[in-house]
Amino acid sequence: MVDSRRCPNPRVVVTRELPDATMNRLEALFDTVNNRADLAMSREQLAAAMADCDVLVPTVVDSIDADLIAGAGERLKLIANFGAGVNHIDLKAARARGIIVTNTPGVLTEDTADMTMALIVSVPRRLAAGEKLVRSGEWKGWSPGGMLGHRIGGKALGIVGMGRIGQAVARRARAFGLSIHYHNRHRLPKVVEAELQAQWHPNLDEMLGAIDILTIHTPLNADSADMIDAARIALLRPHVYLINASRGGIVDEDAMIDALEAGRLAGAGLDVWTHEPRIDPRLLALPNVVMTPHMGSATFEGRLATGEKVIANIRMWADGHRPPDQVLEGWA
Ligand SMILES: NC(=O)C1=CN([C@@H]2O[C@H](COP(=O)(O)OP(=O)(O)OC[C@H]3O[C@@H](n4cnc5c(N)ncnc54)[C@H](O)[C@@H]3O)[C@@H](O)[C@H]2O)C=CC1
Numbered sequence: 001m002v003d004s005r006r007c008p009n010p011r012v013v014v015t016r017e018l019p020d021a022t023m024n025r026l027e028a029l030f031d032t033v034n035n036r037a038d039l040a041m042s043r044e045q046l047a048a049a050m051a052d053c054d055v056l057v058p059t060v061v062d063s064i065d066a067d068l069i070a071g072a073g074e075r076l077k078l079i080a081n082f083g084a085g086v087n088h089i090d091l092k093a094a095r096a097r098g099i100i101v102t103n104t105p106g107v108l109t110e111d112t113a114d115m116t117m118a119l120i121v122s123v124p125r126r127l128a129a130g131e132k133l134v135r136s137g138e139w140k141g142w143s144p145g146g147m148l149g150h151r152i153g154g155k156a157l158g159i160v161g162m163g164r165i166g167q168a169v170a171r172r173a174r175a176f177g178l179s180i181h182y183h184n185r186h187r188l189p190k191v192v193e194a195e196l197q198a199q200w201h202p203n204l205d206e207m208l209g210a211i212d213i214l215t216i217h218t219p220l221n222a223d224s225a226d227m228i229d230a231a232r233i234a235l236l237r238p239h240v241y242l243i244n245a246s247r248g249g250i251v252d253e254d255a256m257i258d259a260l261e262a263g264r265l266a267g268a269g270l271d272v273w274t275h276e277p278r279i280d281p282r283l284l285a286l287p288n289v290v291m292t293p294h295m296g297s298a299t300f301e302g303r304l305a306t307g308e309k310v311i312a313n314i315r316m317w318a319d320g321h322r323p324p325d326q327v328l329e330g331w332a
């Protein structure tokens, strides 16, 4: 019997240059059209691609909105995202059109947690300012009062979003001597809480008043957009550092900058931005902010593993099965 859900030789459009090994495997396995350019597709190019393929492989910078999905060809049945976050894809519109969306969770967890931990250490210890001083040639040598920052050991870390990356950050932070507080949609199992020695705060506002460093790890979704707004920033004590390696839109960037400028926040470590790649120029003038260009997951190893996940999802779907990383609306 022929399984009507199978798609033996899917036409796959990849929106942007991926690692060579991933591209080569995609080409060997499927009827693949690669945009071999390291530039995001224009909206027109995306619309044209979506008009005539079975599978679209976008990256996290392609905005796949409801209009594009509505205009997609009948044959488009799978959007196999190259990346964990899916806030750039309208999941509701995809479901309405019967299009499955998959992502690549897990393979980016440790790298992103490493980068987050680097920011957690760098901001209080003024790593960027120290590096700038050395490069300037102005450094006059060690002095008892030179380049003083704040110790992170013994401080309270508040993690918002205690999923894969949040938990991986907690593990690292324990090793640095931080105590762990978290707010998450769901409480973790007791055994995981015990392993991480993490204290759950069902009330985010209450947690914000009790921590020294705040780090954000929820996906960007309807509930988390601007979750850290001016009112919540006002709940943070002025010595608090804010770290964001999840998505810019979770923090009200203007409110955060106002607080940094006014000394109501001690500093920030930012890997993600509201309007990437545009950086608000006011941030560039602030010495207590460490900024990285959305590179939390940027390792060679991670990119290859991400490619493998994309391929596994397409293969499973093409064989008529539910792909392992199907994103369910309401979960992301
Ligand atoms: N900077 C970078 O390069 C990278 C950033 N990311 C970002 O990190 C995000 C998290 O990734 P994972 O940890 O793998 O996801 P995950 O799905 O394992 O964990 C997310 C957690 O957030 C919780 N959550 C969701 N919405 C919430 C809300 N409104 N309030 C409270 N908790 C909420 C969920 O219950 C879950 O426990 C991704 O969605 C992506 O946006 C991911 C990879 C790399």
Ligand SMILES: O=C(O)C(=O)CO
Residues within 6 Å of the ligand: 060, 082, 083, 084, 085, 086, 108, 297, 298
């Ligand atoms: O995968 C993601 O969500 C990213 O932000 C880039 O790796």
